Amino acid sequence: MLAKTEITISDNTIRRLTLYLRSLNELNAIGRTTVSSRELARRLDARPAQIRKDLSCFGGFGKQGIGYPVSFLIFQLERLLKIDKQWDVAVVGLGNLGIAIGNYSGFASRGFRIAWLFDRDPQCVGQEISGLTVLSMKDLESTLLENNIKIGMITVPSRHAQEVANRLVGCGVRALLNYAPLNLSVPDHVFVQDIDPVMQLQRMTYYM
Amino acid sequence: MLAKTEITISDNTIRRLTLYLRSLNELNAIGRTTVSSRELARRLDARPAQIRKDLSCFGGFGKQGIGYPVSFLIFQLERLLKIDKQWDVAVVGLGNLGIAIGNYSGFASRGFRIAWLFDRDPQCVGQEISGLTVLSMKDLESTLLENNIKIGMITVPSRHAQEVANRLVGCGVRALLNYAPLNLSVPDHVFVQDIDPVMQLQRMTYYM
Numbered sequence: 001m002l003a004k005t006e007i008t009i010s011d012n013t014i015r016r017l018t019l020y021l022r023s024l025n026e027l028n029a030i031g032r033t034t035v036s037s038r039e040l041a042r043r044l045d046a047r048p049a050q051i052r053k054d055l056s057c058f059g060g061f062g063k064q065g066i067g068y069p070v071s072f073l074i075f076q077l078e079r080l081l082k083i084d085k086q087w088d089v090a091v092v093g094l095g096n097l098g099i100a101i102g103n104y105s106g107f108a109s110r111g112f113r114i115a116w117l118f119d120r121d122p123q124c125v126g127q128e129i130s131g132l133t134v135l136s137m138k139d140l141e142s143t144l145l146e147n148n149i150k151i152g153m154i155t156v157p158s159r160h161a162q163e164v165a166n167r168l169v170g171c172g173v174r175a176l177l178n179y180a181p182l183n184l185s186v187p188d189h190v191f192v193q194d195i196d197p198v199m200q201l202q203r204m205t206y207y208m
Numbered sequence: 209m210l211a212k213t214e215i216t217i218s219d220n221t222i223r224r225l226t227l228y229l230r231s232l233n234e235l236n237a238i239g240r241t242t243v244s245s246r247e248l249a250r251r252l253d254a255r256p257a258q259i260r261k262d263l264s265c266f267g268g269f270g271k272q273g274i275g276y277p278v279s280f281l282i283f284q285l286e287r288l289l290k291i292d293k294q295w296d297v298a299v300v301g302l303g304n305l306g307i308a309i310g311n312y313s314g315f316a317s318r319g320f321r322i323a324w325l326f327d328r329d330p331q332c333v334g335q336e337i338s339g340l341t342v343l344s345m346k347d348l349e350s351t352l353l354e355n356n357i358k359i360g361m362i363t364v365p366s367r368h369a370q371e372v373a374n375r376l377v378g379c380g381v382r383a384l385l386n387y388a389p390l391n392l393s394v395p396d397h398v399f400v401q402d403i404d405p406v407m408q409l410q411r412m413t414y415y416m
Contacts, residue, residue, distance in 0.1 A: 018407040095308075110389075181230060199226040203223055208358060208382055
């Protein structure tokens with residue numbers, strides 16, 4: 001396992017790389033085969049020099065007047081971000097948000113298959129969402145261990161989120177996408193990304 | 209209107225302040241009246257020195273052995289982030305995600321009231337979600353202008369997101385929370401925050 005100290009590319013760079021990948025996939029979808037750093041910069045409201053710097057590690061591509069080969073760059077970025085294979089993801093909490101996530105097709109096309117759904121409510125267990133049956137929390141550990149699941153999404157109310165995180169981590173989950181508006185406490189080898197739309201709104205009202 | 213060049217606190221600092229505020233509200237909810245920078249740091253996996261620096265602009269509080277007065281700090285942070293009054297928000301796109309947002313009570317308690325819902329689908333228009341009637345996109349401009357709405361959430365499919373953004377900006381919206389996985393193009397005076405769970409997952413798989 002990689003410890004945090006062994007990270008070689010900064011998190012800010014990784015964040016930008018995921019943004020480039022998303023934009024390159026859009027270009028690929030409309031049949032574009034090359035793109036210049038200038039055009040990518042315009043699309044992403046970024047600086048061309050920053051893009052060239054970030055992509056320089058992928059070899060001597062992006063020559064002036066030719067641009068980057070779109071599909072090759074997608075291939076390289078997917079490999080670097082380790083999404084050249086698909087990851088299976090477990091979602092815990094099938095309220096409105098969990099259901100929306102279970103029904104959303106945009107994960108699978110970008111490297112992540114919503115593979116397992118769990119809820120504690122007996123009325124919810126057994127229901128089908130996009131072809132998946134909601135499982136009981138009693139089956140969480142056995143299912144995740146058997147299927148070697150490394151990524152979990154937490155969509156339970158805040159008061160249950162830490163307990164759910166503990167259980168996920170306890171059966172080997174290494175990455176948590178946390179929709180509950182609280183700071184989870186996890187061991188150093190586990191990664192957490194929070195999605196809190198209110199914090200993002202507050203980051204804008206400050207400027208208004 | 210504030211131009212981007214007039215910003216005095218960095219976006220990274222603002223992001224941290226929203227995190228402190230969330231944690232302070234949790235402490236307040238359980239009846240805590242003071243908190244030390246060390247405890248706040250432990251709760252947020254941050255450095256105490258960083259917290260003291262970020263909060264130093266709120267005067268000579270946070271004395272050693274006493275800590276910060278929780279409710280006063282909440283008051284100050286809410287004022288700085290301009291959420292000491294409640295903002296009305298318009299949500300455009302009542303698919304699964306929009307419905308989940310419309311039903312979520314966690315916005316109102318933290319400064320944002322989901323006040324208006326819009327959809328282009330005639331079958332959706334007229335439905336009630338948490339006491340709000342879904343309005344037609346035909347009424348978007350008139351409703352937002354009349355009610356002086358400055359914040360919009362975009363929960364439509366990607367292919368419609370830019371058009372929706374243009375219409376929102378066209379009637380005076382200054383802040384967009386964008387759930388569509390694409391980079392919106394907006395004028396300089398408009399702020400955009402993207403919520404893209406796939407990008408956040410990709411930021412973790414890199415390390416795995």
